[in-house]
Structure formats: C-alpha cells, structure tokens
Amino acid sequence: MSAYVTLTINGAKVKAPEGRSVLDVALDYGICIPHLCHVRGLTPIGACRLCIVEVVKNGKSKVTTSCTLEVEEGMVILAHTEKILKARKNIAEMLVAEAPNSRAIQDVALRCGVKEVRYPFRNKDCVLCGRCVRACSEIWQSKSLGFVGRGKERHVALPFDKRPEFCKRCNACIDLCPMTITPCPGPMKKGEEYLCGLCESQLSMAEEIPDSCIDCRLGEGFSCIRKKP
Amino acid sequence: MAATDLKKVNRILENREGTSGELIEALQDVQESYNYLPEEVLRTVSERLEVPLIEVFRVANFYKSFTLKPRGKHLLTICMGTACHVRGAPKLADEVLGQLGVKPGETTEDGQFTVETVNCLGACALGPVVVLDKEYYDHMTPGKLRAIVQKVRKKSREKVKV
Numbered sequence: 390m391s392a393y394v395t396l397t398i399n400g401a402k403v404k405a406p407e408g409r410s411v412l413d414v415a416l417d418y419g420i421c422i423p424h425l426c427h428v429r430g431l432t433p434i435g436a437c438r439l440c441i442v443e444v445v446k447n448g449k450s451k452v453t454t455s456c457t458l459e460v461e462e463g464m465v466i467l468a469h470t471e472k473i474l475k476a477r478k479n480i481a482e483m484l485v486a487e488a489p490n491s492r493a494i495q496d497v498a499l500r501c502g503v504k505e506v507r508y509p510f511r512n513k514d515c516v517l518c519g520r521c522v523r524a525c526s527e528i529w530q531s532k533s534l535g536f537v538g539r540g541k542e543r544h545v546a547l548p549f550d551k552r553p554e555f556c557k558r559c560n561a562c563i564d565l566c567p568m569t570i571t572p573c574p575g576p577m578k579k580g581e582e583y584l585c586g587l588c589e590s591q592l593s594m595a596e597e598i599p600d601s602c603i604d605c606r607l608g609e610g611f612s613c614i615r616k617k618p
Numbered sequence: 619m620a621a622t623d624l625k626k627v628n629r630i631l632e633n634r635e636g637t638s639g640e641l642i643e644a645l646q647d648v649q650e651s652y653n654y655l656p657e658e659v660l661r662t663v664s665e666r667l668e669v670p671l672i673e674v675f676r677v678a679n680f681y682k683s684f685t686l687k688p689r690g691k692h693l694l695t696i697c698m699g700t701a702c703h704v705r706g707a708p709k710l711a712d713e714v715l716g717q718l719g720v721k722p723g724e725t726t727e728d729g730q731f732t733v734e735t736v737n738c739l740g741a742c743a744l745g746p747v748v749v750l751d752k753e754y755y756d757h758m759t760p761g762k763l764r765a766i767v768q769k770v771r772k773k774s775r776e777k778v779k780v
Contacts, residue, residue, distance in 0.1 A: 526670075535672035537679045548675040549657050 396464035399600050405460045412440050412455040415468060420600045422468050423477065423500050425484070425493065425567060426518035427456045431527050436519050438480050439497060443467040452476065469599040478502045488516045489582040493567035499586055502596065510582035514568055515545060521562030531557055626651050627659045631666045638669045641677060645684055654688045682736070690725040690732035692770055695749040699738030702745035706759075710746055711735060713760035714767060730774060731767070 391406045398415050405414040410433060415422050425437040433456035443450040444458065445465040455468065467473065481501035485494050486508035494516065498506075519536070522545060526532045533556035537546040547553065563569055571577075572585045630647045634640050644667060648659055655678050664671040678684045696711050711722070715733060718726050725732045741747045744756035748763060755766060 532670040532672050535670075535676055537672075537676050539680055546672075546675070548671040549660075553671060 394460050394462040394464075396460055396462070396466065398466045399468050407460070409460050410456050411442065411458045411460055411464075411466055414460055415455065415466070420468065422455055422600075423481070423497055424456060425497055425516075426520060428520055428524070428565060431520070431523040433457045434519050434523070436517060437484065439477060439484070439501070441473055441477060441480070443470055443473055474502065474599060482506055483508060484516060485584060487511050488513045488568060489584070490514075490571060490577050491516075491568045492570040492572050492585075495572045495585040496588070498584065499588060503584060504586075506584050512577070512579050512582055516567065517543060517545070518567060519545075520565040520567070521545060524561040524565050528561060529557055529559055531555060531559075533557075534562060623652075623656060623658060624662060627662050631663065635666055636668045638667055641667055641669050641674065642681075645674075645678060649684055654685050657686075682734075688725070688729070690730050691774060692731050692751050693749075694731055694733045694767070695739070696733065696735050697737075697739045697741070697745065697747040697749075698735045699742060699745070701742035702738075702747055705745045707746040709760050710748065710758055710763050714763055717764055717767060730771060 391408070393404050393406055395402060395404050396411075396414075397403070398411070398418065398420055401418070401420070403414060403418050405417075412422055412424060412427055412433075413429065422440050422442065424440040426435070427433055427437075427440060433454075435454035435457040438454060440455045441452050442455040442458070443452055443466070445467060450467070452473065455466070478501045481498040482503045485498035485503060486506050488494055489506075489510055490512060517536070522535050525534055533553050534545055534547050536543055538544055547556075573587050574585060577583070627648060630644055630651070634644055641663070644663055645655060648655055648663065652659065660674050660678065661671065663669070664674045667674075678686060694714065696707060696714070698707050698711070711733075715721065718731050718733060720726055720731070720733055722733060722735045739747050739749065739754075741754060741756070744754070746758045748755045748758045748766075750766060750770065755763070
C-alpha cells in the first residue's frame with residue numbers, strides 16, 4: 390500500500406498517493422491545468438512551462454511547473470490565480486508565435502486565453518517539448534534521438550543526422566509530436582500565420598471557470614473532433 | 619584509413635571498457651590523436667564505453683573544443699572577450715579571415731588553417747590575444763597577426779617541398 394497525502398488544489402482538498410506530480414493529481418480530479426510537454430508515464434522535464442502553478446508556503450507563494458512538482462502533505466496549490474493566468478497566457482502566446490503550424494499548440498493557446506499574438510511568427514517545426522526524445526529513450530529504450538547543441542542552437546537530432554540501425558521504427562516520436570497535425574484551416578505558409586481561434590465558442594465555460602475540464606484532451610491535442618470551416 | 623583509425627582508438631579505449639564517466643576524457647584523447655572526432659571512431663567509443671550513441675554525439679556537439687569536421691594543420695584562436703574586443707579583436711578577426719578567405723570555425727581549402735573565435739582565454743591583461751598552435755601571442759595588431767600567419771604558412775610550405 391502506498392502512502393497518501395492530502396493537499397489543496399484551488400481550495401479543493403484532495404488525496405493523492407505519494408510521489409505523484411501535482412499536475413497528474415489535478416488532472417485526475419478533473420482540474421484542468423493546460424500542459425503540452427507532459428505525457429503520462431514519461432519523466433517530466435518542465436519544458437513548455439504551461440502547467441505553472443502557485444505553491445503557497447508560509448504565506449509566500451512561488452511559481453513553479455506542476456509537472457515537476459511532487460505532492461506533499463498539506464501543500465497548497467493555486468493553479469488559476471490572476472497572476473498565473475496572465476503568465477500562462479503569455480507563455481502560450483509565445484509558443485503559438487514560435488510554432489503556429491500545430492493544432493495542439495493553437496488549441497492550447499486558445500485554452501489559455503490568447504486572443505491575439507503580439508510576437509512575430511517564427512513558424513518553426515519544433516518547440517523542444519522533448520516528447521519524442523523521452524518516448525524514444527524511456528518507452529522503447531532505443532535512444533535513437535536526442536537534444537543536440539546548446540542555447541538557441543539546441544534541436545532534436547539523430548546521431549550524425551542518420552537514422553541509427555537500432556531505431557525500432559516504432560514511430561512513437563511522430564505519434565507524440567505536437568507538430569504533426571496542422572491547424573484545422575490547413576497548413577500555414579510562412580508569412581501567413583495567424584491565430585486559428587475556430588473553437589472559441591467551445592471555451593465560453595473555460596473563461597468563467599478556468600479550472601473546468603472542457604474534455605477536449607487539449608494538451609494531447611490530437612483527438613479534438615471539429616468541423617472544418 | 620579505417621584500419622589505422624581503429625588502432626589508435628583501441629589504444630585510447632584500453633582499460634576504459636564500460637566506464638561511461640570517462641566519455642569526455644576519451645573524446646579529448648580522440649580529438650588529440652585524430653585532430654577531430656571521426657564518425658566511425660565515435661561509434662566505437664559509444665560501443666566500448668557503453669554510452670548511447672546520441673549521448674556521444676550530443677557531448678561532441680556541446681563542447682567547443684570538440685569538432686566533428688577535420689581541422690586544419692594549424693589552429694588559430696582569436697579571443698573575442700570583452701577586454702580583447704575593446705582593444706580591437708574584431709579588426710584582427712576581419713584581417714585574418716580576409717587573408718585566409720574563411721569564416722569563423724572554417725578550415726582553409728588547403729587544409730592548413732582553422733580559424734576559431736572564443737569568448738575569453740583568461741588572459742585579458744595581454745589582450746588582444748591570439749593563440750596559434752597552442753602558443754599565445756599578446757597585444758596583437760592586424761599587421762603583426764598577418765605577418766605571423768604568413769610565416770607559419772611559408773614554413774609549412776617549405777616542409778612540403780623538402
């Protein structure tokens with residue numbers, strides 16, 4: 390039997406097994422904390438920063454990513470304060486500016502309340518979420534790809550940019566990649582990027598009750614069933 | 619080429635089987651004896667040290683002192699740190715890059731020179747500093763640097779003739 394701890398998320402007292410992350414626990418209880426790089430079962434790396442929450446300790450609050458935060462007895466988590474919502478919106482805005490050509494990222498941005506993008510669109514193919522890298526090394530023990538380079542040169546690469554013979558061709562890297570599904574209106578060309586925003590009507594509840602689960606699997610981003618315009 | 623290749627790396631990897639912690643030391647030795655990190659050798663290193671290939675590749679890419687492309691015979695390093703910068707290092711770089719017709723990090727076509735820029739060599743009082751084949755040249759000026767490069771070039775050409 391694993392030990393349980395009690396903590397408060399957004400004022401709700403919840404019980405959780407020791408060693409779980411705050412994000413997983415919140416999601417289990419139907420409290421939506423937007424996230425992108427998190428995949429259940431893979432080591433959290435806190436790359437996308439979308440799942441930030443406030444942790445209140447001794448009257449002081451600290452902002453940190455909930456996917457890398459382990460639950461503790463008596464922990465007080467505030468996942469949707471004004472400060473967090475603002476920061477999260479800004480993070481989502483930067484993400485969508487970096488890589489607008491992804492349904493998952495467009496979705497998350499909208500979910501976080503992004504109404505306009507004030508940053509120049511870069512239209513990159515990768516946001517360095519590390520889903521592929523972790524799936525490859527952790528699920529398949531293959532380690533066929535990884536992060537290479539540092540600073541702004543950091544990117545996902547194969548060794549010597551060739552597919553190694555020990556790659557199992559499982560395609561987990563592609564399945565988990567948030568960039569593989571284009572936005573609903575179709576792929577965006579360079580210079581013609583915009584915020585998709587088609588599903589705004591579905592989010593009317595989310596604006597008033599930010600922690601409500603809108604049952605869209607947004608963070609996973611791949612199974613939203615929506616009509617084309 | 620492949621035969622001699624592996625002989626050297628086998629000597630480097632002796633007594634290092636399965637010691638993943640010695641990856642950087644091993645790579646430094648490889649860099650030392652091959653002058654760069656050849657792909658085949660890195661594959662051997664990965665196998666023998668039991669380090670995933672991507673990890674070896676990542677480390678080789680991360681550190682500036684490792685290079686995956688063959689380097690020239692002479693390595694010229696120009697310090698671009700703050701002290702050297704204000705004392706005219708960019709002029710040095712312009713001069714020598716123009717003289718050799720390369721960009722930073724590139725090797726001349728004849729395989730003689732590789733020019734690199736670094737952010738500080740820790741010899742700020744001597745700035746601007748240039749290192750050519752591990753020898754430090756202090757208080758450089760574009761003229762002095764040009765002369766030194768020419769001298770080295772001439773020397774190695776004479777060697778080829780003999």
